[in-house]
Structures are given as C-alpha cells and as structure tokens.
Amino acid sequence: MNVAIVGTGVIGGSVGLAARRRLGATVRGSGPEAPRALERGAIDVACATLREAVEDADVAFVATPLGVIEETVDAVLAAAGADCVVSDVGSTKTAVVAGRDDERFVGGHPLAGSEAAGIEHAREDLFADAVWYLTPTARTSGVLYERLHRVLAGLGARPAAIDPDVHDRLMAAVSHLPHVLANVLVAQAIRAVDDGETIPATGPSFRDATRVAGANPALWPDILLGNRDALLAQLDETIARLTDVRAALAAGDRAAVTAFQEQAHAERRALLETHLGAGPTRELRIAVPNRPGVIADVALHLGRAGINISDLSLAPSPDNTQGEVGVFVPEADAERACEIIDGMGLHAT
Amino acid sequence: MNVAIVGTGVIGGSVGLAARRRLGATVRGSGPEAPRALERGAIDVACATLREAVEDADVAFVATPLGVIEETVDAVLAAAGADCVVSDVGSTKTAVVAGRDDERFVGGHPLAGSEAAGIEHAREDLFADAVWYLTPTARTSGVLYERLHRVLAGLGARPAAIDPDVHDRLMAAVSHLPHVLANVLVAQAIRAVDDGETIPATGPSFRDATRVAGANPALWPDILLGNRDALLAQLDETIARLTDVRAALAAGDRAAVTAFQEQAHAERRALLETHLGAGPTRELRIAVPNRPGVIADVALHLGRAGINISDLSLAPSPDNTQGEVGVFVPEADAERACEIIDGMGLHAT
Numbered sequence: 001m002n003v004a005i006v007g008t009g010v011i012g013g014s015v016g017l018a019a020r021r022r023l024g025a026t027v028r029g030s031g032p033e034a035p036r037a038l039e040r041g042a043i044d045v046a047c048a049t050l051r052e053a054v055e056d057a058d059v060a061f062v063a064t065p066l067g068v069i070e071e072t073v074d075a076v077l078a079a080a081g082a083d084c085v086v087s088d089v090g091s092t093k094t095a096v097v098a099g100r101d102d103e104r105f106v107g108g109h110p111l112a113g114s115e116a117a118g119i120e121h122a123r124e125d126l127f128a129d130a131v132w133y134l135t136p137t138a139r140t141s142g143v144l145y146e147r148l149h150r151v152l153a154g155l156g157a158r159p160a161a162i163d164p165d166v167h168d169r170l171m172a173a174v175s176h177l178p179h180v181l182a183n184v185l186v187a188q189a190i191r192a193v194d195d196g197e198t199i200p201a202t203g204p205s206f207r208d209a210t211r212v213a214g215a216n217p218a219l220w221p222d223i224l225l226g227n228r229d230a231l232l233a234q235l236d237e238t239i240a241r242l243t244d245v246r247a248a249l250a251a252g253d254r255a256a257v258t259a260f261q262e263q264a265h266a267e268r269r270a271l272l273e274t275h276l277g278a279g280p281t282r283e284l285r286i287a288v289p290n291r292p293g294v295i296a297d298v299a300l301h302l303g304r305a306g307i308n309i310s311d312l313s314l315a316p317s318p319d320n321t322q323g324e325v326g327v328f329v330p331e332a333d334a335e336r337a338c339e340i341i342d343g344m345g346l347h348a349t
Numbered sequence: 350m351n352v353a354i355v356g357t358g359v360i361g362g363s364v365g366l367a368a369r370r371r372l373g374a375t376v377r378g379s380g381p382e383a384p385r386a387l388e389r390g391a392i393d394v395a396c397a398t399l400r401e402a403v404e405d406a407d408v409a410f411v412a413t414p415l416g417v418i419e420e421t422v423d424a425v426l427a428a429a430g431a432d433c434v435v436s437d438v439g440s441t442k443t444a445v446v447a448g449r450d451d452e453r454f455v456g457g458h459p460l461a462g463s464e465a466a467g468i469e470h471a472r473e474d475l476f477a478d479a480v481w482y483l484t485p486t487a488r489t490s491g492v493l494y495e496r497l498h499r500v501l502a503g504l505g506a507r508p509a510a511i512d513p514d515v516h517d518r519l520m521a522a523v524s525h526l527p528h529v530l531a532n533v534l535v536a537q538a539i540r541a542v543d544d545g546e547t548i549p550a551t552g553p554s555f556r557d558a559t560r561v562a563g564a565n566p567a568l569w570p571d572i573l574l575g576n577r578d579a580l581l582a583q584l585d586e587t588i589a590r591l592t593d594v595r596a597a598l599a600a601g602d603r604a605a606v607t608a609f610q611e612q613a614h615a616e617r618r619a620l621l622e623t624h625l626g627a628g629p630t631r632e633l634r635i636a637v638p639n640r641p642g643v644i645a646d647v648a649l650h651l652g653r654a655g656i657n658i659s660d661l662s663l664a665p666s667p668d669n670t671q672g673e674v675g676v677f678v679p680e681a682d683a684e685r686a687c688e689i690i691d692g693m694g695l696h697a698t
Contacts, residue, residue, distance in 0.1 A: 166542060173534075173541035178558040181530050183613035184590045185522075188583060190616050192522035193515060208557045209527040214614030221606040228598050234537060235595045239588055241533045246584045249577050257570040264532035265563030267539050 003151070004057035004080075005029040006050050006072055008037035011089050011110065012063030013122030016042035018155040021124050028053040031064065033119045042122055051079040059151050061108075062088040066222045070096050077102050085144035091171060092227040093135045093164040106148055107135035107164060109171075110157060117216050125156060132157035135164045136296030142288075142323070145295050146314040153311060160308060161299030172230035177238065179220065180231070182213035281310050282334040284348040286325045286341055294346075295325060301340050307333045352500070353406035353433075354378040355399050355425055357386035360438045360459065361412030362471030365391035367504040370473050377402040380413065382468045391471055400428040408500050410457075411437040415571045419445050426451050434493035440520060441576040442484045442513040455497055456484035456513060458520075459506060466565050474505060481506035484513045485645030491637075491672070494644050495663040502660060509657060510648030521579035526587065528569065529580075531562035630659050631683040633697040635674045635690055643695075644674060650689050656682045 003019045005012040008029040016037060019025040029043035030053035038046040047053040054060050054076050064072045069090045076086050077100070087108040090096055097107045112130040132152045136145050152159040162170070189206065224231060248256035288294045295314065302309055313326035327348075329337045341348040352368045354361040357378040365386060368374040378392035379402035387395040396402040403409050403425050413421045418439045425435050426449070436457040439445055446456045461479040481501045485494050501508040511519070538555065573580060597605035637643045644663065651658055662675035676697075678686045690697040 170538075170541045173537045174555040177537065178534055178555060180591070180594055181534070182558065183609060184587055184594075185527055185530070186613055186616040186620055187590065188522045188526065188586055189519075189620060191586075192519045192583075205561050206523040206527060208560050209531065210617060210620070211557050212554050213617040214610060214612070217607060217610040217614050220610045221603055224598065224606055224610075225601060225603060228601070232595060232598055234541075235591055235598070237537055237540075238533055239591050239595075241536065242529070242584055242588050242591075245529055245533075246581060246588075249573065249581055249584070252574060252577070254570055254574060257573055258566060260532060261563060261566040261569045261573075263563070264535050265566050267535040268559060268562040271535055271538060271559070 001025045001059070001151075002057045003027045004054045004060040004076075004084075005037075005043065006053060006060065006062050006076055007031045007064035008033045008042060008119055008122075009063060009065075010117055010119065010121040010126070011112075012061060013037050013040060013042040013119040014112075014124065014126035015061050015063065015089075015155065017122055017124040018127060019151070020044065022156065023151065023154045028057070030054075036119045037122075040119055040122060042119065050075055054079045054084070055081070057081070057084050059148060060084055060086045062086070062090075065219065066090050066092070066226050070099060073100060073105065077105060080104065083144075085141075085148045087134070087148055090226070091175070091223050092230075093133070093167045095226075097135050097137060097164040101139060103139050103141040104144055106140055106145055108148075108152075109133045109135075109167065112157075117219060127152075127155045127157040130157050132159050133162050133167055134159050134299070135167060136161055136293075136299060138293035138296065140293060140296040142293075142295030142314055142325075145299070146312050146325075149299075149309070149312045158308060158310070161296065161303040163300060163304075166304075168227050168230045169233075172227050172234045176224055176227055176231045177234045179212050179215060180224070180235070181238070182210045185210050186213040281328045282331050283311075284327045284329060284334065284337055284341065286327060286346050286348045288323050288325050288346060290323050297344065298325065298327065298341065298346070301344060302327070302329065302337055305333075305336065305340055307337050307340075350374045350408070350500075351406045352376045353403045353409040353425075353429075354386075354392060355402060355409065355411050355421055356380045356413035357382045357391060357468055357471075358412060359466055359468065359470040359475070360461075361410060362386050362389065362391040362468040363461075363473065363475035364410050364412065364438075364504065366471055366473040367476060368500070369393065371505065372500065372503045377406070379403075385468045386471075389468055389471060391468065399424055403428045403433070404430070406430070406433050408497060409433055409435045411435070411439075414568065415439050415441070415575050419448060422449060422454065426454060429453065432493075434490075434497045436483070436497055439575070440524070440572050441579075442482070442516045444575075446484050446486060446513040450488060452488050452490040453493055455489055455494055457497075457501075458482045458484075458516065461506075466568055476501075476504045476506040479506050481508045482511050482516055483508050483648070484516060485510055485642075485648060487642035487645065489642060489645040491642075491644030491663055491674075494648070495661050495674075498648075498658070498661045507657060507659070510645065510652035512649060512653070515653075517576050517579045518582075521576050521583045525573055525576055525580045526583045528561050528564060529573070529584070530587070531559045534559050535562040630677045631680050632660075633676045633678060633683065633686055633690065635676060635695050635697045637672050637674050637695060639672050646693065647674065647676065647690065647695070650693060651676070651678065651686055654682075654685065654689055656686050656689075 003025045016027045027043045028045045030047040034046035037043045093107045110132040149159045311328035338348045352374045365376045376392045377394045379396040379399045383395035386392045442456045459481040498508045660677040687697045
C-alpha cells in the first residue's frame with residue numbers, strides 16, 4: 001500500500017512511523033519537515049512537491065497546520081488518483097467537510113498528540129487505542145471509507161464515525177473549553193497570592209486540571225478560532241452556569257449547592273461508562289444496495305448510538321448491484337446495532 | 350509520644366497509621382469510625398469520648414467533617430492538657446483561626462485525600478511528600494509549633510506556614526474553583542450531543558480536567574460553602590476573564606487570543622517551577638527572644654517568600670530568656686532566607 005503524508009509534523013510523522021512499521025506501507029511525504037521525517041524513518045521518500053507525494057497513493061493524509069488545511073486538501077484532491085482516499089487531521093470538521101464535494105474525501109481527527117508539535121515528537125504508538133473521528137457524508141465512497149477505516153485500525157486507532165457539526169460541538173465542550181478554563185485557572189492561581197509573594201505549592205488535582213494550560217501557543221489560537229462558533233456557545237453556557245452557582249453560593253443555598261455536586265457526580269459516572277467496554281466483539285453482516293453513502297450512513301448511525309465499530313469490511317456482489325458489509329461491534333451492543341440497522345431499512349445477520 | 354485523633358475517617362485514619370508506624374506513637378481515637386479505625390490498625394485505643402482520647406495527648410488532631418470542626422476544636426482545647434498542641438485538618442482556615450485565641454492551637458490543612466471519604470481509604474503514605482499547610486499566629490507557642498512541625502514531617506508531609514486568609518484565597522483558586530469548573534465541564538460535555546445520542550469518547554485531557562467533578566457530594570457542599578467569600582471572588586474573576594476571551598474570539602482577534610495563550614503558557618511554567626527544587630538543604634540557626642509568636646513569625650515570613658522549611662528545631666537557653674531556632678531550608682534559598690530573617694530584626698547564621 002502507498003500512503004502519502006502532506007505535512008510530516010507530530011501527527012503526520014506518527015502516521016508515517018505506524019504505517020511503515022505496522023502496515024508495511026510505502027510512505028511518501030512532503031512539506032518543510034519531510035527531510036527530518038525521512039531521517040527519523042517516518043517516511044520512505046521525502047518529496048519536493050505535494051503532487052509527487054500523492055500521485056500513486058492509495059491513502060493520502062493532510063496533516064498541515066489548521067490554517068492551511070482546506071487549501072491543502074483541495075490541492076491533494078486535484079493531484080490524487082480517482083481511487084485514492086483523502087483525509088485530514090484537523091481539529092474542526094464542519095468547514096473542511098462542507099467545502100469538499102468529492103467522494104474521495106473523508107474528514108478525520110485523531111484524539112492524540114496536540115500538546116507537543118514537530119516531527120521530533122512523532123511516535124509509532126501515538127494512536128494506540130486513541131479515538132480517531134471520521135466524518136463521512138452521503139457523498140463518501142463506501143469502498144474508500146472502508147479502506148481508510150482499515151488503515152486507521154491498522155495504525156492502532158479506534159475509528160469512529162460522527163457528524164461534522166456534532167464533532168465540532170463536542171470538541172468545543174471536551175477540548176477547546178477545557179483549554180480555555182485551564183488558562184483561566186493558572187492566571188487566577190498566580191494572582192491568588194499578594195504581589196511579591198511566591199506562589200505556594202498546590203495539590204495534584206490542580207496540576208491535573210491545568211495540564212493543558214497554555215498548550216502550544218503556535219497552534220492553539222488557530223484551533224480556538226477555527227471552532228469559534230461552537231466555542232462561543234460553550235463559553236456562554238459556562239458563564240450562565242457559573243452565574244447560577246454563584247447565586248446559590250451567595251445565598252448560602254445548601255440544597256442547590258448539594259444538587260450541583262450530586263448532578264456532577266452522576267454525570268461524571270455516565271461519561272466514564274462510555275469509555276469502558278472493549279470486551280468481545282461480534283460481526284454483523286449487512287446486505288447493502290450499491291449506492292454511495294450507505295456505508296457512511298451505517299457508520300454514522302452506529303456512531304451516534306455510541307457503538308464502536310472495531311472493524312469494517314466490504315464485499316461487492318459479482319454483478320456490482322449489491323454489496324455486503326461486515327461490521328464488528330462489541331458483543332454487548334450487537335442486538336442494539338441490529339435494531340438500528342433494521343431501522344434504516346437494511347438487514348443485519 | 351501520645352497522639353489523639355478526633356474523627357478517624359480517611360484523613361484522621363491516615364494520620365493514625367502513619368503516626369503509629371512511622372513515629373512509633375501511641376494513638377487514641379474517638380468518633381463514630383473509631384472501632385473500625387482500631388480494626389484497621391490506625392489507632393491503638395478506640396475511646397468512647399473525645400475527652401478520653403485527648404487527656405494525655407502531646408498532639409491532638411481534629412479531623413471531623415468541616416461543619417463541626419470549630420465546636421470540636423473548642424471541646425478538644427477544653428479537654429487537652431496545657432502542653433498539648435491541637436490542630437485541625439479543615440480545608441478553610443480563616444474562621445477556625447480567628448475564633449480560637451489559644452497558644453496551643455495551630456490551624457492545619459493537608460493537601461491530600463479529599464476525594465474518597467471513610468476509614469477504608471486511609472493509607473499510611475497518604476501524606477508522603479504532600480504539602481501540609483499550617484496557620485500559626487502571633488499567639489502560637491513556639492515550642493508547640495515546632496512539635497507539630499516535627500510530627501507532620503515525621504508523617505512524611507511537607508509542613509508550610511501560611512496566613513489563614515492567603516490560604517483560603519489560594520484554596521479558592523487552586524481547589525474550590527477547579528472543582529466547580531470540573532462540574533460545569535461534565536455538565537456541558539453530556540449536553541454537547543443531541544438528546545438520545547450516546548456521548549462519544551473523549552480524549553485523555555478531558556479526563557484529567559474533570560477528575561474531581563462531582564467529588565464526594567457528602568463533603569463538598571460544606572467545603573464550597575465554608576470558603577464562600579473567597580470562592581465568590583474567584584467566580585467573579587472567572588466570569589470576567591471568560592467574558593474577555595469571548596469578546597476576543599467573537600471579534601476574531603487573533604492577537605488577543607494568541608496573547609491569552611502565551612500568557613497561560615508562561616504562567617503554567619511559573620507554577621510548575623514552584624513545585625521543583627527539593628535538593629540539598631542548609632541549616633540556619635537563629636537566636637530568638639523567648640516570646641510567643643516568634644517561631645510562627647519566622648515560619649510565615651519564609652512561607653510567604655516560597656521558602657520551604659524542611660525541618661525546624663528549637664532549643665531554649667538555660668535561663669529561658671533566649672532561644673535558638675534551627676531552620677532547614679533549600680541550599681538555593683539560604684541566602685535569601687538569611688536576608689528575610691535579618692529584615693525581621695533577628696540574626697541567622
């Protein structure tokens with residue numbers, strides 16, 4: 001398999017290392033760090049141009065800084081063959097997906113490695129067991145989506161389909177907002193002591209809460225601005241919630257403060273439970289009409305229900321009018337997955 | 350040495366385990382969990398009353414829930430001998446210190462073990478290398494303060510003197526506010542997906558940021574309400590800062606967003622640096638007049654300058670009019686510590 005990587009920083013370089021060592025792929029890279037990526041063994045060939053990197057690729061990843069991702073994806077789609085699946089690794093998805101009407105493009109976002117930038121931080125195991133969001137649409141080619149899914153699983157990641165707007169709202173809530181709050185926390189901690197006093201020691205929970213404060217100032221302004229609308233909505237919600245808590249505290253309303261704490265207790269449990277449950281898997285086989293978007297649709301429906309697809313296979317029928325998809329889901333979710341697939345007018349066995 | 354523990358939950362029980370095993374102390378405990386603390390080996394004797402636990406103690410710890418700490422400290426001071434140092438472990442200090450005008454009382458707060466309650470979570474090493482704040486005042490007996498400092502260091506903790514109001518402001522910023530924000534983050538993460546959808550997986554940074562969300566709902570409402578004024582001030586500051594960030598984002602002001610990120614980057618570094626530097630220590634010997642409060646004053650002056658006192662010893666002169674204090678500070682801070690002590694009108698060698 002030929003893999004192209006445009007932008008060989010920490011993410012692109014890690015894709016290269018994993019693709020070479022875990023999949024035995026031939027990896028061609030381009031971009032300013034390509035020579036260093038070659039030295040690190042992250043790529044087989046350092047190409048002078050994007051076109052050279054991409055022309056014979058089966059899979060092409062765009063892993064440039066967020067600010068130039070859209071134009072780079074367009075250039076890669078123009079240079080890549082008709083049978084090449086193209087994906088990006090940007091942390092917001094609505095804009096890049098909305099602007100690309102090409103069956104070869106699937107937006108992507110691995111939840112890994114945003115704190116340290118540069119090829120020197122690339123690691124073969126960066127994606128081991130990490131969620132890698134994919135945003136297929138009705139236009140997406142099933143064959144190409146399945147190939148991308150298989151490659152990502154081969155890198156060690158857990159691909160999960162998600163709607164682009166849900167992805168961006170979710171990232172605003174679970175990544176961008178926490179980064180903003182961590183920044184605010186360190187600012188307030190520093191100012192909690194009088195001028196001229198040294199900051200006293202704090203406990204481990206503060207270190208946990210502020211681990212991402214001030215994360216890579218060269219990247220994060222683009223990330224925050226790139227998801228501006230969703231982040232603004234989250235900030236408004238935070239300000240409203242803090243105003244409510246403030247009122248309960250100011251009034252000495254023990255019942256309200258207790259309810260606030262108990263609700264968070266229950267919600268944290270609910271969030272933790274979604275991270276559990278690898279366990280045994282079952283293969284469901286689904287007969288599907290051979291039309292674009294059906295694979296993406298199945299992946300999205302299961303993704304919305306929180307059902308993880310650990311593997312995906314696709315076999316067209318001989319006359320190419322009908323196909324069969326093999327979907328591997330957790331044993332515990334198999335019944336529910338069948339119902340969801342039946343609800344889509346398909347049939348799973 | 351006789352140690353009394355009134356309230357043998359996770360903190361009191363851990364003090365008992367460490368005092369017995371690390372200091373060879375005889376530990377008497379009282380309170381509803383005393384029989385279970387005895388079973389766990391955290392105390393030598395389970396007493397039916399606070400008076401029995403305290404009467405022959407050299408050191409008495411009040412480790413009850415926050416809501417009854419003040420009245421319990423008063424009862425312990427009434428029952429304890431003239432030569433017993435009494436401390437508490439409450440997470441706010443201004444009120445308990447302001448209301449106790451007794452040279453035997455030193456407010457305390459170990460930065461450890463607030464997430465799980467009950468004697469079953471007690472551990473001998475709970476305080477290993479943990480900061481244990483102490484709030485001596487001008488009334489505090491130097492002899493008793495030195496004894497408490499030595500006992501806490503013997504439990505494995507790093508005692509650090511701090512003003513009660515600075516302590517409460519600091520805890521509002523580095524503990525109580527982060528707990529409130531973690532609660533808000535889980536609430537928003539759960540609501541970031543549409544009704545009926547399962548919450549998708551999140552990355553490790555979100556788990557770090559929300560580790561304390563919904564911490565023990567039986568304890569935390571009291572902790573938050575107990576430091577209400579300082580926490581309200583922190584919440585107001587947070588709302589103001591978020592409002593500023595919101596405006597910068599809404600305006601697409603890249604320079605302001607970058608400045609925000611860079612400032613947090615620098616501030617996080619500054620905070621991390623205060624946690625570094627164990628290294629070699631030097632003993633400073635200080636001749637001190639034999640008056641109440643002088644030891645507390647030295648400890649507080651050094652504490653305000655961020656200088657950690659790893660050990661403290663006190664030797665009265667034969668005629669009892671003059672004493673000598675041995676203070677162990679990091680080698681790198683020794684010169685600065687001497688200047689501070691000279692600035693107090695004392696002399697360090």
